Amino acid sequence: MNTIASLGIGEIGYISEGALEHIPLKLLEMGCLPGAEVELIQIAPLKDPIYICVNGSHLAIRKETASQIQILKS
Template sequence: MKVSLAQLQRGQKGIIQDFNIDLIPLKLLEMGCLPGNEVQLLQTAPFGDPLYLTINDCHLAIRLETASIIEVEISKENQL
């Protein structure tokens, strides 16, 4: 099931599928936010922004606005 990264629930894992490369900061690309890599939502800030993630064993926080344009496919073992 494909959803945006912003729609993941805490603890869910997914595989990055697609995004508009022109809208993603270069720093995220350098840290492994690329199609085919696994991402897991670890925590959400109290007001829902930013999201705290792990991508390829790197921990990072990204804005909800950025997360909403990254398409992921939820891992089968984590589907709700």
């Protein structure tokens, strides 16, 4: 199963429609919507957190959260 956490640096994925209930409300409000394109920009030196760009928002989230959000890899 692919999640945001399984992206490599520079890789792009699309949030699955089925992921909705696993996305925390706060992330949803910040633009992390089903169907949206997610790009992994950077992984922190200690492998966590990760730095993503989704719907024009540049966000740092923890791997723990990222691994709950399913994506389709392009």
